[in-house]
Structure formats: C-alpha cells, structure tokens
Amino acid sequence: MKTKAVRLYGENDIRLEEFELPEIKDDEILARVISNSICMSTYKAVIQGARHKRVPDDVADNPTITGHEFAGEIVKVGAKWQNQFKAGQKFAIQPALNYKGSPYAPGYSYKYFGGNTEYTIIPPEVMELGYLLDYQGKAFYEASLAEPMSCIIGGYHAVYHTEINNYVHNMGIVEKGKTALMGAAGPMGLGAIDYALHADRCPSLLVVTDIDQDRLNRAAVLFPVKEAASQGVELHFVNTARLDDPTAFLKELTAGTGFDDVFVYAPVKALVEQGDSILGNDGCLNFFAGPTDKKFVAEVNFYNIHYSPTHIMGSTGGNDDDMRESLALSAAGRINPAIMITHVGGIDSAVDTIKNLPEIPGGKKLIYTGIDMELTAIDDFASKAKEDPLFAELTGIIEKNNGLWSAEAERYLLNYKGKK
Numbered sequence: 001m002k003t004k005a006v007r008l009y010g011e012n013d014i015r016l017e018e019f020e021l022p023e024i025k026d027d028e029i030l031a032r033v034i035s036n037s038i039c040m041s042t043y044k045a046v047i048q049g050a051r052h053k054r055v056p057d058d059v060a061d062n063p064t065i066t067g068h069e070f071a072g073e074i075v076k077v078g079a080k081w082q083n084q085f086k087a088g089q090k091f092a093i094q095p096a097l098n099y100k101g102s103p104y105a106p107g108y109s110y111k112y113f114g115g116n117t118e119y120t121i122i123p124p125e126v127m128e129l130g131y132l133l134d135y136q137g138k139a140f141y142e143a144s145l146a147e148p149m150s151c152i153i154g155g156y157h158a159v160y161h162t163e164i165n166n167y168v169h170n171m172g173i174v175e176k177g178k179t180a181l182m183g184a185a186g187p188m189g190l191g192a193i194d195y196a197l198h199a200d201r202c203p204s205l206l207v208v209t210d211i212d213q214d215r216l217n218r219a220a221v222l223f224p225v226k227e228a229a230s231q232g233v234e235l236h237f238v239n240t241a242r243l244d245d246p247t248a249f250l251k252e253l254t255a256g257t258g259f260d261d262v263f264v265y266a267p268v269k270a271l272v273e274q275g276d277s278i279l280g281n282d283g284c285l286n287f288f289a290g291p292t293d294k295k296f297v298a299e300v301n302f303y304n305i306h307y308s309p310t311h312i313m314g315s316t317g318g319n320d321d322d323m324r325e326s327l328a329l330s331a332a333g334r335i336n337p338a339i340m341i342t343h344v345g346g347i348d349s350a351v352d353t354i355k356n357l358p359e360i361p362g363g364k365k366l367i368y369t370g371i372d373m374e375l376t377a378i379d380d381f382a383s384k385a386k387e388d389p390l391f392a393e394l395t396g397i398i399e400k401n402n403g404l405w406s407a408e409a410e411r412y413l414l415n416y417k418g419k420k
Helices: 040-051 124-129 140-144 146-158 187-198 213-222 225-230 246-253 269-277 302-307 320-331 347-355 378-384 389-400 407-418
Strands: 002-010 013-020 029-038 070-077 090-093 119-122 132-134 160-163 166-171 178-182 205-210 234-239 259-264 279-287 311-314 341-346 364-368
Touching: 002 040, 002 347, 013 040, 013 347, 029 140, 029 347, 040 347, 070 119, 070 140, 090 140, 090 146, 132 320, 140 146, 140 320, 140 407, 146 187, 146 320, 160 279, 160 311, 178 187, 178 269, 187 205, 187 213, 205 213, 205 246, 213 234, 225 234, 234 246, 246 269, 259 269, 269 279, 341 347, 341 378, 347 364, 364 407, 378 389, 389 407
Parallel strands: 178 205, 178 259, 205 234, 259 279, 279 311, 341 364
Antiparallel strands: 002 013, 029 070, 029 119, 029 364, 070 090, 090 132, 160 166
C-alpha cells in the first residue's frame, strides 16, 4: 500500500513523499490517519535532526514520519490483536511511549509510524503499553488535540503540596485555591484555562497573564469572566506589559497571600522569576514551557524555598490516564479543544507549516492528512468565501460555532474534498 507522508531526513530537511508501506506483521496494526495537529516539538526535531534525542542517528538513510498528535481509523488488525481491536474503530495515540527506557516515539523515531501521513503502521509496543486508545467522540481533531491537552492535564496533576512535619506530597492543584497561568494566552494556555474552569478540581481564583493584548482579548471572548464567576471561579486576564510592578499587582489579587499554583507557559527568564515571586506559602511553580536553549537559567528565591516552603518543578507530556481524561472530557463536551485551533490545511501544506511554525501567528495548526489544502487561518475563511464555495460554507459553519472549528466543519471539509 502506498502512502503520502512528511518524512524527516536531517536538520531542516523534511520532505513530502509517496512511498510503499510494507505488509503489516501479526503484531502490528494498519491505520488511516485523518488528522494531525502540528506541535512545536516537531519543529524542534526538524531543526535539530539527528541531534534530537528522539531522532535516530541514521535518519538520513532511514527517514522517519513526522507528527505525533494524530487520530484516525483502524484499517487492518494483525492476528495478535484481533480480539482487542477491529477495522473501522476510531483511535487516538498516547505518543510518550518510553518503552523499556527508550526515547523513541512516533513522529520522531519510526519509519512507518507517525501522524503526518495518510496511513501508518502501529508497532506492537503501543498496544502492549495500552497506548492505542479507543475514541468515541464526534470529531477527529478532538482526538488529535487530546495529546496536547493531556500534557496540560499532566501539568495540573504533577504539581504538589506538602504537610507540616509530614513527608507527604499531595498531588494536584489546591482545590478552590489560587492559580496563576503565566504567558498563557497562546494555544496551550487556552487549553489550560479551559481545563482549570471545567475539570473536577477547580481554583477559586484564576489569573491569566500575557503581554499580547490581542491574544488576551481572544481568551476573554472564549472564556467570559461572568461565565467563570457562575462556576465559582474569579477570573482575571492581565497584560503584565502595561504594569509598572506586575508582581505587586498580581499579589494584590490574592489579598497579599500569594498563589498556591503557578504555571509558566513561556521560556522567558523574567517570567519564571515573576512566577517564583508571586508564590504563597507551600506554593508550587510548574515550569511547563520547553526551552530550546540547554543553558536556560533563571533566579529563584531559595529563602522562600527553605522557609515558606515553595516548590519549583517542571513537567512535560502526559501519561495514558491524562490522555484518557482528555478524551473523556472532550467527548462529554466539558472541554473544547477547538479553542486551540487557528489554522487548517492539508498534507501538502505540512512541510512549510512545520518549517515556519514559529513565524506563523495564532494557535494550533490542524492538518487533515488525506486532503490537499493550503494552510488557511480560520479568520481568513470569510475573505475567501466569494471565490471559493468551500470557504463560503465553512464561514457559515464557523460563525455558528463562536468563530471556532467544529465537528460540523470537519465533516463538511472532508466530504467536500472527498468529492473532488
């Protein structure tokens, strides 16, 4: 079977190619990928090539399929797994395999296993780990975005708090506590706001900071302050660039006590230090942002760590339970991953999208791997509507859904392209 895929050959060398997939073995599964969202981690792998810890040294001779935030339908099941999976079943993948200590993962390390492809071969370790996840939701993009959402959820579960004179770590944010999301009006930050407002454990105070007013304005439209208040959460959006003393202002929102939980969503030295400075007693800072600079450092207050005591930690990725929680919350309509999506395109636009990802404004870029379509900002659909009936119809659908991508939009796009 032939497939079209975006493959990595080395530093800044990715190519859209068509090639033959081998027949699956008895312990493998053949699947059709429907959607893959582009992650900044893919960009990092592309610019580093074989220097990246997940990319094999021989990638130039054995190119790997890019993309790890993907979902689709099972096509063929090897004999070993026929009692557990069936053709036509919708799936999502937990890509953080860590199989027997190996750093290898889909989207970085495998010749035939990744997201930016029409068809993929799922290797046995995925099923052995229980990481081929059944998906019952309406839209494939929700399953694709379950991976970044699981990273967010994992961050919320990874923070911890202690008890005086007891060697105990109580995991998770403080229920009805005070939470700050720093540099959090981007796509991952929006997901973090959504989860904070709609998870089983919510703060009573949620403060979202950024220095981009347009992004803050969009966040405020997606998450109205009044709606949050009706759910028992006092929500604030704060542009710290407009403040003479951001630390004093943020602390004042907590009545001077400081925050229980602080998440830093951008690898900026000043932001880390600001997050540390607003921690309250037993407060925990999660450095969530992944820097590309291996020498990235920031100052923290060790007096507070010793006496308050505050905690500094970091998290990256989520586990299979976080992924299942994400899928369940999406299927139940409690969270809406579409808030992350600002651009939609086809497999033919994936190479340029990955290479130029840091320069493309907005949030998540969603690729439908079985179609060709120029990467297009959802905000630009209306301007294309007069010349293209596809965008004319999609514009109407988007308007009905508060300016967001939706299951209806996905169905229409795939049906329309399927007729061409």
